Amino acid sequence: DAKTTQPPSMDCAEGRAANLPCNHSTISGNEYVYWYRQIHSQGPQYIIHGLKNNETNEMASLIITEDRKSSTLILPHATLRDTAVYYCIVRYLPSGNTGKLIFGQGTTLQVKP
């Protein structure tokens, strides 16, 4: 699985958009970009994933650059409950493969009032 690079920490004001960057310059064509977050002492929570196109769901938006070497997770209106560690993971998911997730160090997002 390709390695990802994320800033160790970020701050965001409550109500503002939180933009979390991720570099995955060695990603291959059949690898997906996944985002999970982990609130303290809980299991990781799935946020969103994508392959090439930008994606949006009720939680967040995922912007993937055209060359797929980096992506940005956007939380449009951050709340205090969004304070967590956010993990960007590149995952190979072919048919019949286990598609295991290998976690990096993630970005600790602190949403401040």
Added chain:
Amino acid sequence: GAVVSQHPSWVICKSGTSVKIECRSLDFQATTMFWYRQFPKQSLMLMATSNEGSKATYEQGVEKDKFLINHASLTLSTLTVTSAHPEDSSFYICSARRPGTGELFFGEGSRLTVL
């Protein structure tokens, strides 16, 4: 609601005893489950892949005789920490893979403290 459940949420045991942690997929049958370990202020480390009806696949450096994994049914995988020692104290997390979509759902985690 949760689609993957772990039990117990926390456990305290004496050094030398064995502890079993259960991971259940509630909404689907999971042929593949994963076990992770997380130490304070660190990321999740994949320990092993649990395959229903066959032996688990362990990551490099993880002792298979120390961490026994059993995946006897499509909805249950268990991790047994044998002869636990204080250095085994950690947060253990499982995840289950939904067939077809490949989505991974995580349990709430189980905190083990070995005295």
